[in-house]
Amino acid sequence: MPTRSAPEPTSAPPQRGRGRFAPSPTGPLHFGSLLAAFGSWLLARHAGAEWWVRVEDLDPPREQSGAIDRQLRTLEAFGLVSDGPILRQSSRDAAYRTALDRLLAEGAAFECWCSRADLLATGSVHHACLSGPTEGRTPAIRLRIPRGAIIGFDDAIQGRIVQDVGTEVGDVVLRRADGYWAYQLAVVVDDAAQGITQVVRGADLLDSTPRQVFLQRALGLPTPDYAHLPLVVDHEGRKLSKSLSALPIDDADPLPALRAAWRAMGQDPAALAQVADVPSALDAARAAFVPDWIPSGSVALHNTGVAIAP
Structure with a gap:
């Protein structure tokens, strides 16, 4: 997915609202990142809002070369494409x-x-x-x-x-x-x-x-509305970014990870069980999504059945 350079952003949100996902280019997207991206996208769509991507590249010593391009390609493989220009914080x-x-x-x-x-x-x-x-x-x-x-x-x-x-x-x-x-x-x-009106991110x-x-x-x-998704942890209860389980998700075969993220948010597995491709999965997820079912506590990675890249 090509990275678009953002013009000076506007403070006026659309009447329907605007959510966002803001990854840091410190490595490939792992399952916890996917959960944040998918969850923020679902909650934005449920509210009839736009969904934007922002790059939080404020800490050059921690960044990995090429990480953001890989992250954006992974998001695109999962059908999660920004509705607006992608803003890089390094330009701000x-x-x-x-x-x-x-x-x-x-x-x-x-x-x-x-x-x-x-x-x-x-x-x-x-x-x-x-x-x-x-x-x-x-x-x-x-x-x-x-x-x-x-x-x-x-x-x-x-x-x-x-x-x-x-x-x-x-x-x-x-x-x-x-x-x-x-x-x-x-x-x-x-x-x-x-103009972000809805901030959805990890707990x-x-x-x-x-x-x-x-x-x-x-x-x-202004203060946006906040929603903090359950934290995905490994078998020892550690956050994925601090764990060996923080392996990249498999963007060559997105459906297993999408279904796993769907289950991690407490949603009905049957809603995505029969879908054959990513667009169908996202359409089904939008139709079946129930925000009140999202758990507030942490979710163990081994209970999600997530597929990760080799």
Whole structure:
């Protein structure tokens, strides 16, 4: 699938809404990635919304050459094709800088010179910069989050979520000391810029959502609806990205993995049992999909019958 260069995104979502899937180019798509992509596509289609793909390429040291092209080809093999231009976060430096400059000017963000050792001394929850400017060291930029900053939101799958962001998380990094943009800032800026109204992703990112809501409010940006899909784990209960089970899915034979992802979302296996090709599977899935059946807990990979590439 060719990668299209995105123009400057618009903040105006379509009247019917817009969902998204945002992979990082750190390797091939594994089954947990497919579940996030398929689940976000299904929930978008169920709501009559568009579904867009965004590339979260903010961390060059972790990226694999050619990974995003392979990911996009895999998505295409599974019939999951973006409805809009594919945005690469690596092209968004100016937008992130504008947001950061605003937060700094308003006193909502500040330079932080703390080292990892400094943070360990505070239990890794940052509430105040313990170090001043240090020669040879570049500061990180953090979002100022006071103790007692309690954020709550209703997740479509996980239910009501409430977190004291100030006490439990502390001041969030917006730009790292190595100069790279932090995920928390980029995702908030880009969701607003692209008019995303529905964020569907894995439950491993559930804990990040309250701090993103706090940042949305600090920047005066809208808060989309959230749904966090069950996390797929290996036989030892480890997230797939940290497991040897994180092998690439077989895009030469997509139907077994699609059926496995369908089952992992608690859907009726019979709905996809007789389909002969990917377009028929997606049509059947759209017709039979019941969002309320999606489980909130983790799903074991060995219970899905997933097919992975050799």
